Amino acid sequence: MKRLTPMEIFNKDFKQSIRGYDIDEVNEFLDLVIKSYEDVLQENEYLKEQLRQLKKSGTGRQAAVADRTGQYDEIIHDILARLDRLEQMMRR
CATH class of the missing domain: 1.20.58 (Methane Monooxygenase Hydroxylase; Chain G, domain 1)
Incomplete structure (x- = not known):
């Protein structure tokens, strides 16, 4: 039409x-x-x-989500490293 x-x-x-x-x-x-x-x-x-x-602008929202995911990956890695250090301290 x-x-x-x-x-x-x-x-x-x-x-x-x-x-x-x-x-x-x-x-x-x-x-x-x-x-x-x-x-x-x-x-x-x-x-x-x-x-x-x-x-x-590079698929707009997808770029923003990827950026946030990278930030979360860093935070998770940092938390896991801290937990590992705490476990090692508790074993001593």
């Missing part, structure tokens, strides 16, 4: 009938639809740009 543009929504004409909808009410609603649609399109572009920047 083809995506509508805000201008296509704005330019849409509806047939009038004797018992039709209130034209002003329909136009007010379509104005709200257009504004909401423009907001969604802008947010979509913003999010796409953020995604492009994250991909450029």
Whole structure:
């Protein structure tokens, strides 16, 4: 299905009938639809740009997780070394 543009929504004409909808009410609603649609399109572009920047920065979150994992490995190694020293002291 083809995506509508805000201008296509704005330019849409509806047939009038004797018992039709209130034209002003329909136009007010379509104005709200257009504004909401423009907001969604802008947010979509913003999010796409953020995604492009994250991909450029070395897979973003994966790099941060790998960095934290390296920090945890150092901490665990330090704790194990301390436990080893404590065990040796207790054996004496």
